[in-house]
Amino acid sequence: MTEVSTFAVKPSPHPRSLADRAAALEDLHFGSVFTDHMARARWTTAAGWGERRVEAYAPLQLDPATAVFHYAQEVFEGLKAYRHSDGSVWTFRPEANAARLAASARRLALPELSEADFLGSIEALVQTDAEWVPSSPGSSLYLRPFMFASESFIGVRPSGEVEYLVIASPVGPYFSAGFTPVSIWVDRDFHRVGPGGTGAAKCGGNYAASLLPQRIAAENGCEQVCFLDAGTNSRIEELGGMNTFFVTADGAIHTPRLSGTILEGITRSSILQVAEQTGRQVRERDITLTEVLDGLGSGEVTEVFACGTAAVVTPIGRLKSTDFDVAINSGEAGPITSELYETITDIQYGRRPDAFGWMHRLA
Incomplete structure (x- = not known):
């Protein structure tokens, strides 16, 4: 113990x-x-x-x-x-x-x-x-x-x-609508953190830097903002308070690699473990915005979702910026996103066995 x-x-x-x-x-x-x-x-x-x-x-x-x-x-x-x-x-x-x-x-x-x-x-x-x-x-x-x-x-x-x-x-649920797809504003003008900064730490300054872009996202009809890397302004990093995931047509799950500018989410690591246990390929790598938009257009990218403690798993149904507005999976939660949400929340609420030893009794 x-x-x-x-x-x-x-x-x-x-x-x-x-x-x-x-x-x-x-x-x-x-x-x-x-x-x-x-x-x-x-x-x-x-x-x-x-x-x-x-x-x-x-x-x-x-x-x-x-x-x-x-x-x-x-x-x-x-x-x-x-x-x-x-x-x-x-x-x-x-x-x-x-x-x-x-x-x-x-x-x-x-x-x-x-x-x-x-x-x-x-x-x-x-x-x-x-x-x-x-x-x-x-x-x-x-x-x-x-x-x-x-x-x-x-x-x-x-x-x-x-x-x-x-x-x-x-x-209650972090998003008032519960487990339903959200719209994401991809910001090209502001960055959450930079190389050598505090991106891997959970500190207030990182969140303060996200608030103006978050307000811009809301003004454009989006619930959350997605940040690109500060070095090239091309690679997807994370949302204002959540990690990002992409599912490809072969069923593999992709997420940006931990580079020192991305918070190592606990829900993120849990999703990776669940996915690997179920036999899905998991790839932590650099993912560019261009690749995602091309993949959504061709059908190679089939689902996009975010994760974090507050919302657990949140399907993303739309990516929007100044020059694009793309619906994902017809604006519905995809099957792999739904499966991961159900698996993790079932473990958290005791509805299925905790095969990973993750739960800790408090009272």
């Missing part, structure tokens, strides 16, 4: 009433309502990690000189807790999230949090707020661990003080 750290629990003196919680769980949105508690720990140069606890969810009091406000020294993670039919609560591959948080922290010159602390924090929070885990179809408790530079100092150097927190939000 994986080692976990102990987080002391101080119950909130003012938890939401049963009626308030029931109302929140009845009307689920993404990331707008939060549970009664949060997990927390603190790091200093002198003492290392300490002060591990679960306490009432509350605003943070921070000095205007707090380093994160000025230099964006911050990383985060995202994972979900799932209610199974027997009432138990599980999460999906949390050790991978712990490893990615540590890798992101290294890139942002933040202290690494141990896997034991990561698992201990999410276990303690979910067990404390277990009644907040919804049970309606497609719902879950979204967990947001994050770490930020908390020292009050505006000199340019790594912070000598760091706060780590986990907050939780009961959620």
